[in-house]
Amino acid sequence: MQAILLTIGDEILIGQIVDTNSAWMATQLNLQGIKVREIVSLSDEHEAITEGVKSALDRADLVLITGGLGPTKDDITKKTLAEFFEVDLVFHEPTWERILGFFKKFGRSTTPAHKEQCFMPANAEILTNKMGTAPGMWMEKNGKVVVSMPGVPYEMKYLMTNEVLPKVKAFFPSKPIAHRTILTVGEGESRIAAMIEDFESQLPENIKLAYLPGLGIVRLRLSATGDNADELDRILDAKVAELNQLLPHLIFGYGNEQLAEVVGRMLVESGKTIGTAESCTGGYIAHKITAIPGASRYFQGSIVAYSNELKIKQLGVNEKTLEKYGAVSENTVTEMVAGALKSLDVGLAVAVSGIAGPGGGTPEKPVGTTWLAVGDGKRIKTRRFLLGKDRLKNIEYTGNQALNMIRKFLLEG
């Protein structure tokens, strides 16, 4: 059972947009045990689409097409599919009523192009798209399936989740498959691999482990296949419990959770408020924290002190500390934490000072040298990181490490 994904649209072929739909769709199909054999981006041209669909159907059981369904003249997927399947386009009344209702609600009027959108290949089962005007289409031929969806990401995701994946599951019955994603922070891929070497080598044949590394964050995915879904859930839960033993303090969450979300939940539970005192990250840690809805329950504010003057004035860092140890030092970040606790009236503060690069390094403190501190006025934890020369990567990595230090501080507290 294999799938091929076709993405239709010249905007991808001219490099105007990056195709992020395919990676999302591939992930969803893999979670159902369906292998994606190929991902192909095609032009908005009749011949290219016909050739692409034909070639895909020759080699796969399931062909998922996105793009080319909008009301503009470039979008010819639907006509091409009707010709390919040798069927007429017929008017689909329920879609027209849905579009009318949609436009009425927003007080806008339809155009002739919207009526065009309601003509569908006669062999297509119509998949209702509650997120936009163009519906999805499910077409079968010789035990194989072609699905066409709009290319707008949230419309495609709605149709995949609510219509396509359940129908695929029913049409291509397969062995039960189950997954767990375990989220770690604080160690790299190779160090984690060494820590769970025995665990990995002793996994039974039907359980696979994949490493999905990021900047400071490594996700582990366990996938199991078998005959009994309940049994798979039981085995995977036991394996996750084993990983929790083997990787103490490294696991911060599961599934699609974000580190800032987990830290936010811990702050709500602890009843503590938080603020940041940032130099080299320039507000990025505060941004990560406030990107989570509801952050105002625990986040009070930040002082970004890029200049030494502001470190002294706003955070009460001692001028002599800056002179003696420099802005990038354990002493400075320790004083920044104390200053932030006071200036921001918070229960917990995180401070960072470093050389983000690409310039600004010295022999003793090369680019990438970064000091972090977390404290609550009673306890303080500090840590130095030696990072690379890429400014944006350093900022991102430091942001994740700062959140992790808050997490560990709360765990120990």
Place this chain on the structure above:
Amino acid sequence: MQAILLTIGDEILIGQIVDTNSAWMATQLNLQGIKVREIVSLSDEHEAITEGVKSALDRADLVLITGGLGPTKDDITKKTLAEFFEVDLVFHEPTWERILGFFKKFGRSTTPAHKEQCFMPANAEILTNKMGTAPGMWMEKNGKVVVSMPGVPYEMKYLMTNEVLPKVKAFFPSKPIAHRTILTVGEGESRIAAMIEDFESQLPENIKLAYLPGLGIVRLRLSATGDNADELDRILDAKVAELNQLLPHLIFGYGNEQLAEVVGRMLVESGKTIGTAESCTGGYIAHKITAIPGASRYFQGSIVAYSNELKIKQLGVNEKTLEKYGAVSENTVTEMVAGALKSLDVGLAVAVSGIAGPGGGTPEKPVGTTWLAVGDGKRIKTRRFLLGKDRLKNIEYTGNQALNMIRKFLLEG
């Protein structure tokens, strides 16, 4: 003259990574007037690669392959290509010496797998990769070309820029082509299209205009083909001058410039320092400014005041202003600017307060209501935006608008 891009690697087919290489490569090829006919992601399997290369060579003049050249056992592209071209793999001494030098420099030792990396298809011209161990390969057959490069983005970009694109230009001589990218901020795509409707309809046949929209930023790309490169440059420069007349104040830069970079340069020129006072953007404006190398020349710091208490304490906002007009109001952001100028000792300050969503709206102030202000103590400019319900999009859009308000303030000053 058409090209097909092949990306090799299971990590794309399982959705683990998004293929960003292809969009970059497609942009570069389009800039040289080469049309990308298809982009295909393939599995790390012998049969898939053979079939993919064969099918691509049947339909295109140029096939660019990325991925599958690393020292691990999954990477079989090279062996498959040698078989496809019916040639042996031969040891390439200069590559071995380069790898040895590379490892010596970092004090590490090579493994047998690195020696394997030096065996190359006998028909390949070797393209030196100064960014990594695996070289690129240029192979010709019946007037067509197959190029293989590593999948690591910065290695691929180095090889494309320094080796592949110049060789492609020489191998497939084509009519001169020239481009200009004009960067605008402050109006949407449809409003800009209306403003330059006549300009667009009067463009000669050989000049094309494309719109590349983003969050608050719209890029316009002019592409011209002809017989004389100097003449194309002259015509395009004249067209850019016309756009400058038609879109006064909307154009902030050209090419690959970033808005924060342009604003930074204007700040350096004006000799003014800057700081931010942020509520709903939670440090994101400061992050955008400090993401630019050298920002410490003009950026002093920020106060992120999420809570009303901090707006009062750190920014001197009057408690009565907050009571009477609310935190999301013109009065509050005006006082935040005054407070930031004083607290941060800066010549210019930008302030923002809004409801980023998805929750927190009221009938009078729905989610997305956002007030921005920029001032220097003598002049102040304020503006209200009514945005959507997507928290991250609102933060990103507000960040771009804040930078644009700084830009316009400096232009008028």
